[in-house]
Amino acid sequence: MGFILWILYGLAAGVCASWLIGSSHEWYWNIIIGIIGSVVGGFVAGLFGIKSTNWLGSFIISVIGAVICLLLYNYLA
Numbered sequence: 066m067g068f069i070l071w072i073l074y075g076l077a078a079g080v081c082a083s084w085l086i087g088s089s090h091e092w093y094w095n096i097i098i099g100i101i102g103s104v105v106g107g108f109v110a111g112l113f114g115i116k117s118t119n120w121l122g123s124f125i126i127s128v129i130g131a132v133i134c135l136l137l138y139n140y141l142a
Contacts, residue, residue, distance in 0.1 A: 068104070074127040075103030082131035088139065098138050099131040106130020 079099015082088070088095055106126045110117070117123040 070123070072100050072104065074124055075100030075131065078103045078106075078124065078127035078131040079135075081128050082135050085128075085132060086135055086139070088135055090138075094138075095135065098134050099127075102131030102134030103127035104130070105134060 076096055076099065079096040079102070080092075082099055082102065083090070083092075083095035090098075103126075106129055107123075109130070110126045115126070117126060
């Protein structure tokens with residue numbers, strides 16, 4: 066997957082991740098952290114050799130990365 070596609074998935078993943086964990090931050094912070102989490106999730110998945118060949122697998126990786134980043138942000142903030 067390309068970097069641009071991970072950013073686009075990050076937009077949607079940030080919204081989904083904020084719904085999953087019940088984040089009370091402003092919507093734009095959720096999207097920004099979702100984009101960061103999506104890119105990080107894609108990078109980490111690549112390090113482990115996980116390759117997604119469809120949009121659903123890529124989206125799941127994005128949501129997992131976004132959830133991890135939102136949880137980390139909530140813990141540190």
